Amino acid sequence: MIKIENLSKTFQTEEVETTALNNIKLEIKEGEFVAIMGPSGCGKSTLLNIMGMLDSPSEGKYYFDNQEVGSQKEKQRNKIRKGNVNFVFQSFNLIDELNVYRNVELPLNYLNIKSADKKARVLEILDRMKIGHRRNHYPQQLSGGQQQRVAIARAVAANPKLLLADEPTGNLDSKTGLEVMNLLSELNNDGTTIVMVTHSERDAEFAHRVIRLFDGEIAAESTAKKMPSINF
Ligand SMILES: Nc1ncnc2c1ncn2[C@@H]1O[C@H](COP(=O)(O)OP(=O)(O)OP(=O)(O)O)[C@@H](O)[C@H]1O
Numbered sequence: 001m002i003k004i005e006n007l008s009k010t011f012q013t014e015e016v017e018t019t020a021l022n023n024i025k026l027e028i029k030e031g032e033f034v035a036i037m038g039p040s041g042c043g044k045s046t047l048l049n050i051m052g053m054l055d056s057p058s059e060g061k062y063y064f065d066n067q068e069v070g071s072q073k074e075k076q077r078n079k080i081r082k083g084n085v086n087f088v089f090q091s092f093n094l095i096d097e098l099n100v101y102r103n104v105e106l107p108l109n110y111l112n113i114k115s116a117d118k119k120a121r122v123l124e125i126l127d128r129m130k131i132g133h134r135r136n137h138y139p140q141q142l143s144g145g146q147q148q149r150v151a152i153a154r155a156v157a158a159n160p161k162l163l164l165a166d167e168p169t170g171n172l173d174s175k176t177g178l179e180v181m182n183l184l185s186e187l188n189n190d191g192t193t194i195v196m197v198t199h200s201e202r203d204a205e206f207a208h209r210v211i212r213l214f215d216g217e218i219a220a221e222s223t224a225k226k227m228p229s230i231n232f
Helices: 044-051 074-081 100-109 115-128 144-156 174-189
Strands: 002-012 017-028 033-037 059-064 085-089 162-166 193-197 209-214 217-223
Touching (some): 002 044, 017 044, 033 044, 033 174, 044 162, 044 193, 085 144, 100 144, 115 144, 162 174, 174 193
Parallel strands (some): 033 193, 162 193
Antiparallel strands (some): 002 017, 002 059, 209 217
């Protein structure tokens, strides 16, 4: 699904040039659950943003489903991202003015779906994320774990192939974080490819593979204890 070849990313500000990623080579197969770890500033979010087509590499190639997207213009990248990739963030990023149902419905409004099918999809995914009983609540009326479950529901409502999660349990207590990790694991078992940035060794154990970055380079790669449920 993802192939990254000799990818580098430098940020140029007035005074300094920062190499955030240096000569990254990486492949991620459909159905995988990959964790990206490493110290602060090693380039994890930069890599995730490029995979999510929010940013482009300075050098090298990024292929998504065999299509080179790294060198595409922003408009074209946005088009490829839509329906293919979605995100979950540490800080949930829900829209405070919309209730749970409307937040989750949002990505479906951009697709050409009949309103009855849309409703069925929203209710189904809310139930799967065990948050259906809170569908009329607003984000501020929910706990952190509940907000993250809504955010995951919103992220997968349109059935993206790839879910990118940037420290999804970073703002949650240990027990709630575990519940969120179990939901992500279930989604992965049902076929969604997941790439997750995390500082948590426990969360990384949910992944099939752990990639450790250091100073913008892949320093180590390991297979986690849990084996994937798919054939490679
Ligand atoms: N827009 C930007 N402009 C300039 N420098 C940037 C920009 N974004 C990131 N950087 C730099 O690139 C490097 C990698 O940043 P990145 O956010 O990818 O790290 P990270 O591993 O996700 O860190 P953390 O764990 O703290 O979130 C850092 O040195 C950072 O300062």
